[in-house]
Amino acid sequence: MQPLPSSFFAQNAEVVARHLLGTLLVRRWPHRQTISRIVETEAYTGREDLASHGRTLTPRSRPLYGPPGLTYIYKSRGLHWMLNVVAELEGKPAGVLLRAVEPLTGLEELRSHGTNGPGKLCRALAIDLGHQQIDVTSTDSELWIGVGVPVADEQVSRGPRVGMGKVPEPWFSFPRRWWISGNPFVSRYR
Numbered sequence: 001m002q003p004l005p006s007s008f009f010a011q012n013a014e015v016v017a018r019h020l021l022g023t024l025l026v027r028r029w030p031h032r033q034t035i036s037r038i039v040e041t042e043a044y045t046g047r048e049d050l051a052s053h054g055r056t057l058t059p060r061s062r063p064l065y066g067p068p069g070l071t072y073i074y075k076s077r078g079l080h081w082m083l084n085v086v087a088e089l090e091g092k093p094a095g096v097l098l099r100a101v102e103p104l105t106g107l108e109e110l111r112s113h114g115t116n117g118p119g120k121l122c123r124a125l126a127i128d129l130g131h132q133q134i135d136v137t138s139t140d141s142e143l144w145i146g147v148g149v150p151v152a153d154e155q156v157s158r159g160p161r162v163g164m165g166k167v168p169e170p171w172f173s174f175p176r177r178w179w180i181s182g183n184p185f186v187s188r189y190r
Contacts, residue, residue: 003144010087010089016096024148027125039180041099042097046088046094050168052095064095070086073129079119097118099187100121102185103115116187156180157178
């Protein structure tokens with residue numbers, strides 16, 4: 001399986017979020033690996049996006065300003081780790097949150113944790129702050145994204161992002177979440 005090139009992640013975050021659907025997330029440990037199909041994503045488009053951590057440069061958001069194709073990990077509400085991939089060009093703080101995956105290998109282990117939400121995904125794949133700024137375009141990484149089967153537009157749904165809290169309109173309602181229609185591994189929020 002070929003990894004996605006860094007040029008894939010250098011595109012607009014919304015384009016990256018849409019076209020990550022159907023790609024393969026590989027998590028490698030010393031003696032095993034799991035492969036999952038990405039089935040749900042959200043785009044965060046930079047400084048102008050009031051829902052994005054990248055609207056201001058802080059120690060936490062600094063990885064979002066880095067090169068495309070690196071991971072950005074943060075803890076949501078102090079409870080759950082979230083896996084994002086930096087998108088667009090270096091210096092523009094945009095990224096894509098991986099919201100849900102469909103396990104393809106390592107099924108029992110992944111399904112026992114659940115993968116239908118970003119916190120569950122990170123718990124199932126044992127992803128935490130130690131995975132900050134991993135290059136997902138390299139098969140030498142313990143976490144990388146490979147070419148999968150493209151998902152046709154008629155199989156994709158789009159809607160507002162989840163968990164926007166007090167984010168004002170129009171940012172609260174922008175349709176920047178994509179998912180594979182009818183996939184049972186998509187998060188329950190629809």
